[in-house]
Amino acid sequence: MANTIRIRARVKDGVTEVKSLISHPMDTGLVKDKKTGEVIPAHFIKEVVCKWKDKTVMTAYWSGGVSRNPYIAFKFKGASKGDKVELSWKDNKGESDSTTATIE
């Protein structure tokens, strides 16, 4: 599950904006496969965590209502250019991924 996360973090006027795209099917478990008529099992990201200097800046709790290949953006104060931010996700099947980005 490597490289499921694309991330960009930029600081402007003391506020860092983190933007990320994650590759994930985000199946709700409520939808039937149109060809087979069988329900596509739930498979979605439950939690996305962003850390900066061991502080949890943002924790997102998601249902399957977030779109496929989810986009997430948020902002926080205090970081400087060159600092690292770590973004990680976990899904309902226990899969996970994480990546670290340098703030531009």
Added chain:
Amino acid sequence: MINAKRRVVLKGSLSAGAVGVAISSGLLTPQAVLADWPAAAFTAKTVDDGLKDLLGTTKLETSDKIKVKAPDIAENGAVVPVTVEADMDGIQSISIIAAANPTPVIASFDLGPEAVGFVSTRIKMAKTAKVIAVVKARDKLYSAAREVKVTIGGCGG
């Protein structure tokens, strides 16, 4: 492959260690650490039940300090961009609800003290409905909503 797994395990134990240190040094309140995926809220079938499960009440104060940005008309309900901005101090969380979805509560973002009142994501919408943003700030709940017309529903079926 084995190595990759080991790495994950190592990372997991390291981050658990960091949380432990953060608790003992008083950086994190126990509540923040115990916060967990709100299963009941995400499976609730109505907005009211979802709100009760997620935030403990359905009483929300409408606020013009919250801006919900979303398209007036979404041609594809599978991908509706939603941005919530809140000009408030002490924001603890921002939640996004699509009122007519089979399970309306879509996402909840817990924000740390460094975070600014801003989150952006893309959601699925079953049909035309209000997108409701609920902001928890200084233990009070505020909300704002915006109607999004959906041409093709995005929950399949």
